Amino acid sequence: MNTIHKFILPMKEESTITMPFGARIIKGENQEGFVAIWAIINTAAPSVDRHFRLYKTGQEIKETPEKLVFIGRADIHVGMDIGMHIFELI
Template identity: 35%
Template sequence: MNTIWKYVLDAELRQTISMPDGAEILTAGAVGRDICLWVRVDNAAPETPRRFLVAGTGDQLPPEDRLTFIGTVQMPFIAGKNVVNLNSHPLVFHVFEITGPRRGV
């Protein structure tokens, strides 16, 4: 059965999440203090690991990873702390799926 599931990401560079095989990433966004992915899944499919990268604006992206952009998320709060900067702008994170090593590296 096809269903939409929500996965919560950590605000860290690399992470692995198990999802049903063939899962389709729909979008990334914020829910409260969480960075989330919404994914269309076949909940009867066996699970497989998928790798993701969350990078803040200005962070250097790893040159060895081939990345597929998913979305940009504005976060006014993280881990119970207000992270709005001195200019009253939220932190901005960019979510990618790591799809393999970069070609030629």
């Protein structure tokens, strides 16, 4: 069965999220203070690890742009407003 599922990314630069194989990420943004991504998933597919990176506005980007897929942007407030840009590492 195909559904839309939400995944919460930890508030750290790089993270690994387990999701069904073939999941198609459709959006990433702030939701109630968390960085969230939504994906269309097949609930019967085997699980795989996918890797994500959060970059702040103005932060040096370590990877080559070809290895990053932009997913979205989240404004997070932790003492001050921080714009977090959400990428998947490929």
